Amino acid sequence: MKYIIKENKMVLEKVNKMNLEELLNCIVCPNIVATQEDVTKAYFCFIHPNTYDNMKRKIENITSLNQHKMLFVTDMEAGAGSAIDGATRFPSMRAACEAGDENLAYLMGKAAAYEARKVGFHWTFGPCVDILGNHFSPMTSIRSASENKDDVLKYTAAYMRGLQDFGLIATLKHFPGDGYTMFDQHLTTSCNPLTKKQWDDSYGYIYQQFIHNGVKVIMAGHISLPAYDEKDSNGIYPPASLSYPLLTNLLKEKLGFEGIIISDATEMSGFCGYMNYYEACCAFFNAGGDCLLFAHPTEEFVDKMKEYIASGKLTMEVIQNRAYRMLCFLEEYVAQGNTLPENDKENFEIYANQMVDLSCKIYRDRNHILPIQLDKPLKIAHVVIACQYDFSLIEKFTKQLSSFASVDELRDPGCKKLKEIARSKEYDYIICSIGCFPWFGTNQITLSGVIARNMMNGWMKYETKVIFVDFGHPYIHEEYDAMIDTLIYTYGYANHTIDKVLSFIFKK
Structure with missing residues (x-):
């Protein structure tokens, strides 16, 4: 009415x-x-x-x-x-x-x-x-x-x-x-x-x-x-x-x-x-x-x-x-x-978890690398290429990744370092938290400034397999269509989000 x-x-x-x-x-x-x-x-x-x-x-x-x-x-x-x-x-x-x-x-x-x-x-x-x-x-x-x-x-x-x-x-x-x-x-x-x-x-x-x-x-x-x-x-x-x-x-x-x-x-x-x-x-x-x-x-x-x-x-x-x-x-x-x-x-958190379970998705996996088999010890580089993220989320993701593998977190490492890592095969996988959250007064929703330079040098196309996870803006695939072969979208985050992402990445 x-x-x-x-x-x-x-x-x-x-x-x-x-x-x-x-x-x-x-x-x-x-x-x-x-x-x-x-x-x-x-x-x-x-x-x-x-x-x-x-x-x-x-x-x-x-x-x-x-x-x-x-x-x-x-x-x-x-x-x-x-x-x-x-x-x-x-x-x-x-x-x-x-x-x-x-x-x-x-x-x-x-x-x-x-x-x-x-x-x-x-x-x-x-x-x-x-x-x-x-x-x-x-x-x-x-x-x-x-x-x-x-x-x-x-x-x-x-x-x-x-x-x-x-x-x-x-x-x-x-x-x-x-x-x-x-x-x-x-x-x-x-x-x-x-x-x-x-x-x-x-x-x-x-x-x-x-x-x-x-x-x-x-x-x-x-x-x-x-x-x-x-x-x-x-x-x-x-x-x-x-x-x-x-x-x-x-x-x-x-x-x-x-x-x-x-x-x-x-x-x-x-x-x-x-x-x-x-x-x-x-x-x-x-x-x-x-x-x-x-x-x-x-x-x-x-x-x-x-x-x-x-x-x-x-x-x-x-x-x-x-x-x-x-x-x-x-x-x-x-x-x-x-x-x-x-x-x-008592059910509010359950509702939030249900929304996470239903909304998070593997947007693409061109080379069929998901889920990762846990049949041997793994070493993972958690690379962070992000603008306006809540970095407590990143810390939580790194911590929970460490339950499955040996993990090094690399924030804004630069494309030269990323190319070295990808070519060296030092890591079994690179998991890259990427993207941008909307934030007032920045006029920004894409990777920009020196942060964006991390996407240079073609490091994501070498032997080390790369999994991209975007917790924020859900159109990174349009900007980096050819470059991103495996991509998970979460459309924001709640307490259960990282658990859901990990269920996509690893086969328990």
Whole structure:
């Protein structure tokens, strides 16, 4: 059922009595980090990923200092473990799709909701409903379920149902759709290049279905959509977060969305690099947005908004309307109570393991070298050619490989060293952890810089057999098609991932 914010007379009376600073505290969602100012005046707060205990302590501390109700939010695009160290870790939304089990995506949402609410969260920025139209789009990769719109809808919708059925507010991102660009909106205003018909048949279809099925919040990305917009006076298309034609004409009027529109982070250059930061904040509200992510209502921020109101660039009516909508949204959530539903927490890790078992795969094995026979002592070189990896994962992989063979770990050894190793037959096998994880502000999803030079010299074609394992971006085979003969994909990682990879590599 379509979500519509419920009218609330008490909230309206409260808003009408607020001064500008109080109103602005209703329509920002600041992020709390150790070096930033107190956020206890705000009604919404983003907590960055950390340990279970640290996040719980932060939420409790802020709540105890606050005089009003608050909602806390973080990024949980595929389970709570991606943000909360100590919660159940699922591999990724792409893994949910590769597993081919819609119910597992739902259970991932259920687990995320329960574990997040135990910490004190009410809301998450997820799922990511971007379509991976360009396999090398730097910020999409395994965050997207698929390059197929129907798969994206199927698995992200199941995840959203799991979240919201168990009391955690979901957020679709990143409207009007990432995944077709080679640029990162953290660094620049990126562009969705689809025609009107292409957009209507893909992203438009996805957002329409979610709106009909009760999504409450949509995140406006710093992504332009020329098919539905016009150039500004500089001949540049604005990001959706600053575009009235995209937020109001397209999202609200054409698609019929009546829920909350939150911006992506305001510190991203796709937003504040397009125009002056304070002017952009003003433009977001005028475009139809409700809440600014990572904006802090400092004295300077309040003074700038006063200036814009005095000059007519912004009106108190707009600010009051956005504050009213956000507080009605908050009160609806508070009214549902905070009693955690019955759960099967003891099974959460089982669900994650099932997703790993169903999604991990031997993508190719041209020379039929898998599995390795354990009929003699083996010596293995574990080579690491990776960007933006969690190296605790690499250490764990090396340690578990050591249960099967004598292992030397070589990180970024260089192509000359690799050629020497491959030709010398010093090792029975080279197992190469390769690839890249999406990471903000890097504009990178492929091997790049000096790390990429490791792929020179043709070392993978000598006598020593090579097995490549990619824990991150699942299109390394397109970039190094001829060079990689044996390849295992995991589509992210969870606690069970390395066990599954080892079951492919070795015959027990």
